[in-house]
Amino acid sequence: MSVSVAVAGASGYAGGELLRILSAHPEFDVRTVTAFSNAGQPLITTQPHLRSLAHLTLVETTAANLRGHDVVFLALPHGQSGAITEQLDADTLVVDCGADHRLVDQADWTAFYGGEYFGAWTYGLPELVLPGGRKQRDELVGTTRIAVPGCNVTAMTLGIAPGVAAGVVSADDLVAVLAVGPSGAGKKLANTYLASEIMGSASAYAVGGTHRHVPEVRQNLVAAGATDVRLSFTPVLVPMSRGILATTTARLLPGVSATDVRAAWERAYADEPFVHLLPEGEFPRVADTIGANTALVGIAVDEAAGRVVAISALDNLAKGTAGAAVQSTNLALGLPETLGLSMDGVAP
Incomplete structure (x- = not known):
């Protein structure tokens, strides 16, 4: 062929x-x-x-x-x-x-x-x-x-969608902060992306629900079974040429245990060739995904806050x-x- x-x-x-x-x-x-x-x-x-x-x-x-x-x-x-x-x-x-x-x-x-x-x-x-x-x-x-x-969408969706689909977290109170490399903005000449501007610095952009990927994440989580999706998403430009590290948190639903949470992500990704759930207590690094068609996901339950924390890493261009x-x-x-x-x- x-x-x-x-x-x-x-x-x-x-x-x-x-x-x-x-x-x-x-x-x-x-x-x-x-x-x-x-x-x-x-x-x-x-x-x-x-x-x-x-x-x-x-x-x-x-x-x-x-x-x-x-x-x-x-x-x-x-x-x-x-x-x-x-x-x-x-x-x-x-x-x-x-x-x-x-x-x-x-x-x-x-x-x-x-x-x-x-x-x-x-x-x-x-x-x-x-x-x-x-x-x-x-x-x-x-x-x-x-x-x-969208690359940010993929990082957030792969991070939190298993919990939404399994009914262990609520989608009506999602908070996501992403560290992103400037290659996601494309190959264009702009002061924001000059090496002298981003090296040794980090800066938030598209703050307050204005990023164009917000409706796409909502769309995906509705497809996963959510009825009411509310997302506060803040991307942060950091000095790495490519890659995304997404930290997405969601409210844990009543009666759901940490065991239930981990089981939801394990079911979702057990047979996936390119999305890997890390062992309990381990969390991904962007460096381990560069050049690969792989997304790495780590999860934890913040018992005091009553929230699930999903951290996902991937190469935004791959x-x-x-x-x-x-x-x-x-x-x-x-x-x-x-x-x-x-x-x-x-x-x-």
């Missing part, structure tokens, strides 16, 4: 990570890479680490250049993929790493993004727990349109974006879910 692939937005961070993973995938053949301002340049000038793809040249991001491939990956800024996807064939598998097709509620799109709403696609988080013991991976098989989750895209694509095409993906990070 040889699957022809095009990657739009190939000069950016997400596009580069997609290409890194795709280059080693045994069934995928990357034939076309596109960009906007970098069109016409050799790929290697914008992604010098991708030596195996040095033969490719960036072409303009148009529907015409993307047509004719079995799979099209879109790694474009929010609001730029919807118009292009409308022009692609219905039988082409299109995987959007941006936000344009994540939200099912048009009112949420208008409130947090604005602009034209292009509708929701099949959600690309295979490990999302659903009522009745199902997982989101069941919905991905055979689909031709996939919306890859499991948080490109790895999730390839994992979901494998499922859609009927390939082994783990094909071409590594659970091993790099160290030190």
